[in-house]
Each structure stands twice: as structure tokens, then as C-alpha cells.
Amino acid sequence: MNLLFFLYQSVIAFESLLPSDLHSPLTMAESFIFNVAQSLIGKLTSPAYKAATQLIGVYDDLQDFKHTLSYVKAVLLDAEQKQEQNHALREWLKQIKRVFSDAEIVLDELECEILRKQVVKAYGTTKHKVGRFFSSSxxxxxxxxxxxxxxxxxxxxxxxxxxRNKFGLERIDADRRVVHRREMTYSHVVESNAIGRDFDKEKIIKLLLQENPHISVIPIVGIGGMGKTTLAKLVYNDQRITESFPLKMWICVSDDFDFNQLLIKIIMCTSEGDLASSYSPVGQQNVKDLDVQQLQHTLRKKIAGKKFLLILDDVWNDDRVKWLELRDLLEMMGSNKSKILVTTRSPTIASMMGTVSSYNLEGLSLKNSLSLFVRWAFKEGEEKKYPKLMNIAREIVKKCSGVPLAIRTLGSSLFSKHKIDEWEHVRDNEIWKLSQKENDILPVLKLSYDQMPSYLKHCFAMFSLFPKDYVFISATVSSLWGALGLLPSSVENKSLEDIANQYLLELMSKSFLQDFIDFGAGYCFKIHDLMHDLAIYVAKDQCVCVNFNVQNMPENVQHLSFLVKHMPDKSHIPESATLRTILFPVHEIGVDEAFLNTSVLKHKYLYMLDLSNSTYETLPWFIHKLKHLRFLDLQYNRKVKRLPDSICMLQCLQTFLLVGCTELEVLPRGLEKLISLRRLEITTKQISLPEKEIANLKFLQRLHISFSENLESLFLGIKLPTLKTLIVGKCSNLKFLTIDPKHFPQLEYIHINGCDKLEFPEEYDCGTKDSNMRLKCIWLESLPQLVTLPPWVQSSTNTLHTLIIRGCINFEVFPKWLSSLICLNRLRICDCPKLMSLPNDFHCLTALERLVIVNCPKLCRKCVPGVGEYWPRISHIKEVIIDRPEHFRSAVAMAND
Structure with a gap:
């Protein structure tokens, strides 16, 4: 799967040495049964499905099944929570899972038939001259x-x-389980064990010692195990902090952000400055007897007017009302010079609580990582006796990504072990395969996973199919989750991509994603290496990445990903009716024709099939037998010249990717029969596309046309009323591209790139004044014919927030109506050497927060901060980045002196 690259292999995970809440012999995939039940019920209750099954004549047969399914679903959440301590319950869930799997197949068969009937009604038979009276159709x-x-x-x-009654299961209709998190923390620290945090400590202390008119709240953010609590302890125990704050309080919030309980904890801390040392069963019982008013009165007596430092460690609460209630109370009682230091895994919580920017705690350097590892793996000075082990240690710490708890986990596991093969075992195996104790890295990270709602757990587990350091793009993640049925299909006014983006933002807010970038039309991001290990653990046996190390393939594996080009044995795809996914996520790893025919196409219940970067010359005609396919990726197959027309019999197909098939002479006939298609990406040698067929795709939301060098024109008179994203790139002979606002009412993102001959008439007879588009982001790149903005841009005055113009060497001037783009938030202009000016009313773009001008020499000179001719027009913008050539940097320096 070419646009993104997914991950590795199956599991023999750490069983025997783990605590009971982690080492269950049950595969973690059993935790996804609730989601499967939700998906099945969602399908059965949808009005469209009801009408269609009534038409086919099986609606009544489904009702008893739906009733039992609903009843079972109600106890599944309780069963999932209790399964790890009950072998019989685990077996019961496995039986349920098998029934659900078979039910999915039957409902898929129904859906295929429903869609086939729609195609027959609209276009005639889906087959060529074949007698069908006695067929299963x-x-x-x-x-x-x-x-x-x-x-x-x-x-x-x-x-x-x-x-189900044997297990005493409770009915839980929604996933609102309270998850046990970590044990209570305390303020004591052994400073010699905290390596590599001196710089971070000084930064936090500097923030705490700053004078502010109000109580400051400083958040420290990082994934589990990064050392947030340790850093807070170092700060808490520093002499400068002790001298500056007469009252210090350490509160481990962790499980619950209950207002009354927090007041009790703070009161208990005020006597001695530390909850651990002031704990008194009698005193605590007395405090517990107080009501809220009495608690507030007691706290007021304790902290009235005092300058205090309050540490709130391990905060998980995202209820802003609760937080403001506590903060306002503390502000009212204590000195306004007081400070609150918060540690949390969630950037969203940090943003909600902080009065200053969050302090994002990064991993340790390689040097400090090795020092910390040595401290835990050897007795003091002992490492000098084992130079060979130290060489292995350097390789081991690299896999820890600078996370102190991961380093401690692996170092501790090797303490007093001096055999080279024991160290090599740790070096050569992923962290999720190694033994873990309760406070080691993976159990700590799993607390974050346990806290997620069930729908996010299943989605997160799918990241396990991709390799580490893979760059994900939200559009492809959306297609993946949508094809596997992990996204609700009936959310009013929201597309599957909208819902997927919402899920990604939730995962980002919980620190599961990193390097998260919003590029206007979507997101790109990575998964932290240790989060990747967690994904593999929770998805084990359900998701398997195949490489040379795979030996035993789980019997009921559902999702396969291949990470090596030449497999020692082509039989790695098991004979399994449960297989739903086959991926080749690593660039240049695909299949040959023999492997395709013998090992891939025999799995008739596949939802996702990735055949990108492969070497076959054609697909077999019986590709249509994979009628359950939702996702088919054929990208960058540079040998394929033709595709069988039978591919258009895949009525369930939602995503069809053909970009980079540069030898493809013609698209298959009958594209309009792909009635479920939402995403279509094309490369072809054709001079013109079958636009009328494409226009009949009633659910098409994303269209990408690239490397089609013979293509001369696009969209002459056709309407694409559902299209949201349009990408046209590297079509060197394309001359005409008609963007008529009346024909693209839902279009939100357009990217046109590398079309050398594309002309942009100054006026279209398309009624731009009377027709409004909903464009949010426009990216115009490497378009030598572009002199000014196309007129259709003006039709999005109330929606456009991002405009990028890059590499347009003849772009000379902005139109007079630029200031009418009242929502424009980001403007980026790069490599446009002829652009010399900004409109006089540029300052009227009051929503503009980010302006970037790079390699536009004449314009850059006029925008020099403070001294440039145009500086008064742009000085109101929050973030201005101007690429300043050497010959005028001196002017800036002089102006700043």
C-alpha cells in the first residue's frame, strides 16, 4: 500500500512473567468483539438495509438474530473486562467471535446482492451473456x-x-468503564537515578520562579514512561523551590479527578507538605466526614495568602468544568504568586489546564540513555569488565527511543546476566516479546490503551500492520478503517473521512501519535516506536506482519502485512475464511503473477487487497469473485497494460487506486457500476477520461489523477456533486481544467501540480458571483501558465482557510478581490520570482494568522520586518516567515540595532 507504509509481525507475547492483568493467554483481539457487535447491529438497523432486505425477502429472518445479538452485545463489555481472570469466559468469547465472524460473511453476502440488484436495475446485468436462472444470483x-x-x-x-448467565455478567450498553491506572506516586526521588534531565529541570524551575500576576499552571506532557513524574520530583525537591515556596504539596491524581477527594488530599498535604509523610488514618477519617463547604473552609485556613507549589501528578481528567472549579478555588485562597505543576500524557489536557505553553518532554540522548542503561544493568563499575556486552548495550538502547522507563525495563531484565546470548536475545527481539513486570514500560503504556473508548482501540490496533517510522496520511487511514467497517456509516452530515479525522485527533490528544501535521486537507503523522510495540501487542494473532521470523501463523488471523520481498515459503497466507486484509506496505515490495494467482486470489472474503508495486502484467478475469472487496490498491504497477472489465463487478469497492500505473492503456469499462466507490485514483495513457461514467459515481468524494501524460482536458460539463477532494498532478499535456462552482458544490480541497500546459482563463462563464463553493484549502504548484489566482477561488470567500502557491514561475499579481477571502488563515507563497507586490488592502485579511514568503526575492525585500515597504500591511499577522536573502539581511540587522 504505497502512499503509506504499515508494520510488522505476529506474537508469542510475554505470557508467564506478566501480572494477571496483562499476560492472559487470550489474544487481545478478543477485546474487539464489542465493536464487531456494534457494527453488525448498526448495519441491521439502518433504514437502507431494512428496505433492501425486505425487498430481497430475508428481513424477517434477520429480526430474531438481531434481538439475540443485541442482548449478547449488552454484556460484552463486562465480559471483556472479566475475561482475563476466567478461562471459561474467554472460551465463551471465542465462540461468540466465531459466530460473529460467520454472521459478518452472511450479512456481506446480503449486501453484495443488494448492490448487485441496484446495478442491474440501473445498467442491466452485471455479467456478460451468462444464463442466470439456475445460478445463485x-x-x-x-x-x-x-x-x-x-x-x-x-x-x-x-x-x-x-x-451468558453462568458468568454473572452485567449489562453495559456503552463503554464507560473506569479503568484502573497506575499506582500512587510520591515526591521522594533519588537524584542519582535521574540521568539526563538537568536541562529540563532548569527550564521548569525557571518557569516556576517567574513572577506572574496570577497563579500559573505549567503542564509537562509526554507518553507513559518518558519521566514526567521523575522530572516533577527533581523540581519539587530542588533547594531553590523549597526556599521560594513556603508550602509545597504533592498530589497523585491518577484514577479520579473528584473535587471532594482532591480537596481532602490537598488538606492532608498542607500539614507536612507531603501526603506520604502526613498520612494519618484518624486525621483522614475526620476530613472525610466533612462536607464540601467544610472542606473549603478547612483548606482556606491552611493556605490563605500563602505562596504554594502544588504538583498534580498523572492527570487524566479532560472535564474542563471540574478543573476550573478547583483552579478558581485555589486562586481565591492562595497567593497569586503560587504555581501549579501538572504532569499528563495528554496534550489536550495540558492545553486545557495550562496558563503557559506545555513543556513537551523529549527522550534522552543516546549518551544519557546508555548511562541510564548501565546503571540498571550492572553493579557500579562492573560494566568495565564486559566490553562485548557494552557493544550490545549500545544497540539495545537504540530501540528504547530515549524513553527512560523502557531503558530501565531492559536494563533491569539483564542485571546480573553476563552471557552474550542473553543480551543478544534482548537486542534481537522487540520489546513486546520480552518479559515485563507490572511497572515496566509496556504495562505502563497499556494503561493509556485501556483508558480509550472501545471504538478507538480497534482502530489503533490496525497501526500494527505497518512498519516503524511509517508516515501515515489521514486519507489512507480513513480508507483502511472504512474498508474494515471500523467507522460508523450513518453519522449525519459526516463522511467516513470526517469521522476518521475525528478519531485521529482523539488519538493525537492522547499522545498515541507524534509528528502530527495538519496540511490543510488532512493530516500526516507517525507512531512512536513504543506505541507501535503496544499496537502489536494488543492486536496479536489478529494482525500479523510476515517476515523471515514468522514461524507459526495464527489459525484465525484476519489481517496480514508482508514486509519482505522474497519470502522463503510462498505458503505464508493461511487457508482461512476469516482473512480480511492482505497488505504490502513497504515500497517496492509487491507480488508476482504466480503468487497472486495461487496465494492471494483464493481468499474470497477479503475486504482489503494491496497489490501495489507488483510485477504482474494483468489481473485475472476472475478478480470479480472477490466481491467483498472494499479496498483495492494497484498503484505503481509499471507492467500492467490492461485491467479486466470484470473488475467493475466489485460493487462493494470503496477505494480503487491506480496511480503510477504508467503503462495502463485504458481504464476498465463500466466504472459507473462501482456504485460504492468513494475514492478513485487514476493514471492512464488515455487522451480523455470516461467522465460520464465517473460522474455517475454517486458517493465519490476523492478523485486523484496523476502521471496521465496524454490527458488534454478535464471536466467539460460534467457534475461531481459529492466530490470533496480533487488532486491533479503531473499531467504534462493537460490544457483545460474546468472548475465550475455549480458542478462542484461540495469540493473542499484542490491540489493542482506539475501541469505545464494548463491554462487559466481570467474569466469563466460559470456564474461565480451567484455560485458558492466550499473550498477550504487550495494548493497550486509548478504551474508555469498561472499569472494570477483563477476566478473560481473567489467563490469560496466564506470558507477558504489555506492557500498555497508554489513554484509558479510566472505568477505576477494577486487579484483585487483577495481581501474578500475573509476566512483565510494561512497563506504560503514559495518560488514565485515574478511576484512583486501585495494588494493595498492586504491588511484587511484580518483572519490571517500565518504568512510564509520564501524565495520570492522582489516581494521579500518589501516585507522585511520593521523596515520593508509592505511591513505595515502584514504586521498584524501573528506569524510571519520571510526568506531573507543575504543582500538585505544587513538592513534588518541595522533596523534592529
């Missing part, structure tokens, strides 16, 4: 078969469901 035969299968599924589910 015949309505009477199909209805009979489905009724029998549904009856069998219902009986099996009834039989298994009857056992």
Missing part, C-alpha cells in the same frame, strides 16, 4: 440459501448466548 435460490444460513447463525448464537 436467481432471487428465489438466493433467498432460500440466505434464509438457511441466517437460521443456522441464529441457532448457534442462541445456543452460545444461553450460557
Amino acid at each position: 436467481n432471487s428465489l435460490v438466493f433467498r432460500y440459501k440466505m434464509s438457511k444460513k441466517l437460521e443456522e447463525i441464529r441457532k448457534r448464537l442462541d445456543l452460545v448466548a444461553a450460557d
